[in-house]
Amino acid sequence: MTVAFSLSGVAKHYPEFSLRDINLDLPAGEVMGLVGVNGAGKTTLLRLLSGLAAADAGEVTVLGHRLPEAQVEAKRDMGFASEDMRLYRSQTLRWHMDLIRAIYPDWDSAYADHLLRRFDLRVDQRLGGYSHGQRVKAMLLLSLARRPRLLLLDEPTTGLDPVARAEVLEALSDVLRDAARSVLFSSHNTQDVEQLADTITFLHAGRMIASSDKERFLDSWRRVSCEGHAPEGLSDWPEVAMVRHSGSLIEIKTRAWDAQFPARLDEAGLKVQRVDRMALEDIFVTAVRSGGAA
The missing domain is CATH 3.30.70 (Alpha-Beta Plaits)
Incomplete structure (x- = not known):
């Protein structure tokens, strides 16, 4: 079985929080929802997978590359979007799109234009004039249009109004139809996870308390x-x-x-x-x- 990522005995310690003994694999082409309350460790786990933080113990492998040693290779085919990421408010969305296209050769211009229409975003407007929901959609566009093999999303629908949330979920559903893509997204909104995920992992107080396919959870309780x-x-x-x-x-x-x-x-x-x-x-x-x- 080919895996998109593998965590083996992973731990990460901070003064006020520890992520401990995480053993988790995501088979290639599957969608995993990471569920936990605020402070459960979801963002820490995603930062370890994205190379933004290094594990204190254990092994992290992403797309066949060991982190942090080979994170440059892994990041070529990885997309990461978080609600606390900051775009350049003084620049337009077009400027951001041109920047990402120059860095990543797999940028899909046609799909980017499709997302622009779907999200109803003004490409020549400075992002400082965008609403919170528009900034989230812009960030997702910049990640999705790269067509990454592994997509990491940290609370992608947090703070969105119902219409914007529905648009984001529809766009994610489109991405998930591509069996060559693997997705891990975190959320404390279990309705989003139940709608999109093949596999669900419960995280609480820095520990993984369960991980299985969605249907097994729903059938066994x-x-x-x-x-x-x-x-x-x-x-x-x-x-x-x-x-x-x-x-x-x-x-x-x-x-x-x-x-x-x-x-x-x-x-x-x-x-x-x-x-x-x-x-x-x-x-x-x-x-x-x-x-x-x-």
Whole structure:
């Protein structure tokens, strides 16, 4: 299997935060969503992959190149966009496009023009006059038009109004249809991740708590509503992530759904009222609060 990147035993330490023991691969041509609250370590992980920071331990390989030793080679086919990146506000978007085209020979002028129309951007306007949403779209255009083999996006939809957010997600969906491209994007908006990603990785407090394909997450988690009195030790059942009591009503969230689970509950004295699938946001919050792997 060809991988777009590989992290093996990676750690990065700062005075107030540490990213620890990260082992993660992205198969070429897949889209991975990196989910975590602010401060979970998403940006740190992306900075390690982009060569903007060096790991204190472990190995980082991007597009077959070891970082940081071969980061120049890796960056030729890598695109990176972050919400805190700064463009030159005194220059026009055309100036930025000409600069990137001069540096990267794979710049796709036709696709850049397509994105200009889709994003409704004025190419000769100085970026100081752009709104926040327009600057985000300009930054994405400059990354996407290079047609990178690996695209790293740090919170690409943060701060966008609903219309701009929909435009960005549509453009990303177009890019993701190309099987030769690999994408890692971080977000605390689980709806964006659920819409775009093939694989989802949960990060919390500097540690990876789960990573799997999206369908496995959505298929294996359930919310089960019951009546009765919970048997002793219910919270210790291996598939049970959380139990919440409200009088005679009991809500159970399970991380390893099995069709026989309701029958086991019945044998334990609980009457199942309903079984519901869980949204990705609910899965993430439950996994974090339960302190276990998802």
